[in-house]
Amino acid sequence: MTGAEELLTRTRKLLAEHPPATTDRTDFLRARFDAGLAWVHYPVGLGGLDAPRALQAVVDAELAAAGAPDNDPRKIGIGLGMAAPTVLAHGTDEVRRRFLRPLWVGEEVWCQLFSEPGAGSDLAALATRAVRDGEDWVVDGQKVWTSSAHTARWAILIARTDPDAPKHRGITYFVCDMTDPGVEVRPLRQITGEAEFNEVFLTGVRIPDAHRLGEAGDGWRVAQTTLMNERVSIGGARIPREGGMIGKVAATWRERPALRTHELHRRLLDHWVEAEVARLAGERLRQQLVAGRPGPEGSAMKLAFARLNQAISGLEVELLGDEGLLYGEWEMRRPELVDFTGRDAGYRYLRSKGNSIEGGTSEVLLNIVAERVLGLPPEPRNDKDVAWKDLAR
Numbered sequence: 001m002t003g004a005e006e007l008l009t010r011t012r013k014l015l016a017e018h019p020p021a022t023t024d025r026t027d028f029l030r031a032r033f034d035a036g037l038a039w040v041h042y043p044v045g046l047g048g049l050d051a052p053r054a055l056q057a058v059v060d061a062e063l064a065a066a067g068a069p070d071n072d073p074r075k076i077g078i079g080l081g082m083a084a085p086t087v088l089a090h091g092t093d094e095v096r097r098r099f100l101r102p103l104w105v106g107e108e109v110w111c112q113l114f115s116e117p118g119a120g121s122d123l124a125a126l127a128t129r130a131v132r133d134g135e136d137w138v139v140d141g142q143k144v145w146t147s148s149a150h151t152a153r154w155a156i157l158i159a160r161t162d163p164d165a166p167k168h169r170g171i172t173y174f175v176c177d178m179t180d181p182g183v184e185v186r187p188l189r190q191i192t193g194e195a196e197f198n199e200v201f202l203t204g205v206r207i208p209d210a211h212r213l214g215e216a217g218d219g220w221r222v223a224q225t226t227l228m229n230e231r232v233s234i235g236g237a238r239i240p241r242e243g244g245m246i247g248k249v250a251a252t253w254r255e256r257p258a259l260r261t262h263e264l265h266r267r268l269l270d271h272w273v274e275a276e277v278a279r280l281a282g283e284r285l286r287q288q289l290v291a292g293r294p295g296p297e298g299s300a301m302k303l304a305f306a307r308l309n310q311a312i313s314g315l316e317v318e319l320l321g322d323e324g325l326l327y328g329e330w331e332m333r334r335p336e337l338v339d340f341t342g343r344d345a346g347y348r349y350l351r352s353k354g355n356s357i358e359g360g361t362s363e364v365l366l367n368i369v370a371e372r373v374l375g376l377p378p379e380p381r382n383d384k385d386v387a388w389k390d391l392a393r
Contacts (some may be wrong), residue, residue, distance in 0.1 A: 001050035002040070004058050010035055010049075011062045020068040029071055029105040035376050038104045044089065046100050067378045074337045078102040078148055079110035083156050085229045088125040090173070090213040090222045099154070099175070106157075110229075111152035113143040113176060113200055114223070118393075121361045123158075124167040124220060125391065128202065130159035130174065130366060137161070137174065137212070139182075140203040145358065149185045149198035150334050152178050155341050156226060157207075158219045163389040170388050171219035175211040182206075187326060191350045192332035196338060228298055238286065239279060245312045246275040248341055253381075268319075271312050278304050299360065306355035306362055309340075313349040320345055 018031045032038055033047045037059050042048025063070075073080055080103070087099050088367040102108040119125040128141025139159055149155070151265040162170035176183070182205040187195030214222040242250055253260065253268060278301070285297055317324035340348055356362040370376040385392055 002049045002055070004055055006059050007037070007040060007049070007051065008062060008092045011037060012061050015063070015068065017218045020066055020089070021263050025069045026105060026107065028069055030101070032068075033101050033104055036196060037063075038307070039084075040380050042100075047104055048098055070133050073338075075105045075110055077109070077301060078112055078338075079154075080154075082112060082230045083154070084108040084225045086156060086173075086213060086222060086226045089225050089325045093208075093264055095211070095213070103154075108153040109148055109151045111146050111148045111155045111178070112226070113146060113149075113155045113157040113202075114226075115129065115143060115145045117199075119144060121364050123223075124171070125388075126158065126171070128157075128159045128161060129163075130207070132161070132209075132216075133206075135209050137172075137207045137209060139174070139176070141209060142201050143200040144197075145188070145204070146185075147196060147358070148336070149178065149200050150187065150195075151336055154178060155200075156213075161219075162217055164387050165217065165279070166385050167383065167388045167391065168220045169217060169272050171223070173213045173219035173222040174207045175213065176202075176205065176207055177211075180205055180207075187332075187334055188275075191353060192347055193332060195332060195334045196315045227360065230298075238282070241276065241279065242272075242274070243279075245264060245309055245316075245340060245352075246272055248345075248348070249312055249316045249319065252316065259321065263321055264315065267315050270281065271315060274304075274308055275312070278308055297373060299365045300373060303362055303365040303369065304360055306352075309348075309352040309355050313345070313352045316345045317349045324349075 013080040014032060014035050014037060014079075018028050019074050020028060023031075029291065036042075036044060036047065036049035039291070040049050040056050040059060041053035042050075044050055056217050071080075073169035084100060084103055087096055087103075091099070099108075109256060113128075114123060114126075115334060118127055126141075128139065128143065130137040130139045130141055137159075139157070141159065143157075155178050157174045157176040158171050159210060160170055161172040164170070182203040184201040184203070188197040189195045190197060213219075250272065252263075281304070282301055285301055300372065324345050326344070327350075328344045338351065343351075353373070360368075367379065371378045
């Protein structure tokens with residue numbers, strides 16, 4: 001098994017052969033992937049070395065100290081955190097070789113075509129249809145709340161392929177080319193004024209069967225790989241102590257004593273402790289990932305992330321008083337990423353409202369935590385064995 005010393009040797013060899021100061025950024029990232037130093041726990045030939053996941057930190061620290069470029073993970077988070085683990089777990093060898101390298105390097109952006117306007121929080125009730133036609137599948141339907149659809153080349157997509165089966169068992173998982181005929185992306189303007197989300201219309205889109213992940217009708221199981229990784233990537237991101245949203249409020253508190261009150265001080269202390277607990281819980285979750293695949297605990301982390309962000313941003317607006325009511329701009333833009341800490345308090349307050357919807361609504365995550373983490377009895381469900389086409393709508 002590859003150890004820390006060998007990883008350091010490989011990393012230093014990469015730096016010697018491709019000096020960051022004189023090597024094109026994309027060329028360096030490609031070379032890093034080919035050297036197995038992209039995600040060291042992935043298989044050899046797919047950006048990794050079959051090494052323990054925990055040793056990724058050894059590589060990252062050495063590269064950071066040398067000033068090496070990263071792959072700008074904030075812009076390609078869906079690809080890194082959701083698409084890549086699913087492609088690795090369920091894709092054919094050909095699919096893995098085709099997609100993982102340009103995904104990690106950032107040459108191809110990914111989005112997620114899961115949510116639908118008619119399914120609400122019940123994702124398994126989705127109505128987008130995929131019908132087999134020779135070596136292709138023809139897809140028709142509508143998706144919504146699609147981050148990065150306006151910049152994405154590829155999408156992970158689930159569609160109904162058997163309406164006669166119960167809703168969880170008639171779904172198939174695909175990789176969809178966002179540049180294909182029949183794919184239309186429309187902006188959804190949000191409360192922030194921006195259109196970071198989109199709605200996507202699919203009309204007669206042809207997807208080759210080679211771009212199917214998993215067996216036909218087994219898409220719900222494949223989608224669980226995506227969803228578990230999504231919630232870990234959202235709720236369990238590594239941040240330093242007093243990083244993220246709580247750091248912005250704490251800095252304002254220290255720099256502007258005239259804004260302080262006893263009540264705000266009490267609430268700030270409460271949120272600071274909650275943020276630190278969430279940070280340490282996220283660290284523990286990442287350590288658990290070293291030994292296996294993510295589980296339902298990621299849902300609890302994502303739930304805490306949403307609640308905490310909304311509470312902290314509300315406190316920040318109150319701390320700033322009248323200034324907190326100001327909003328920098330309400331220009332219609334289609335950004336490539338969400339930047340909480342680089343914007344003003346008004347933006348953070350408005351944008352955090354979406355945290356309890358994206359990546360799984362807080363209500364659904366509460367059910368997952370209750371049933372799969374705490375082991376409580378599940379809610380009664382009378383539609384599990386009913387054919388999707390017979391469900392009331």
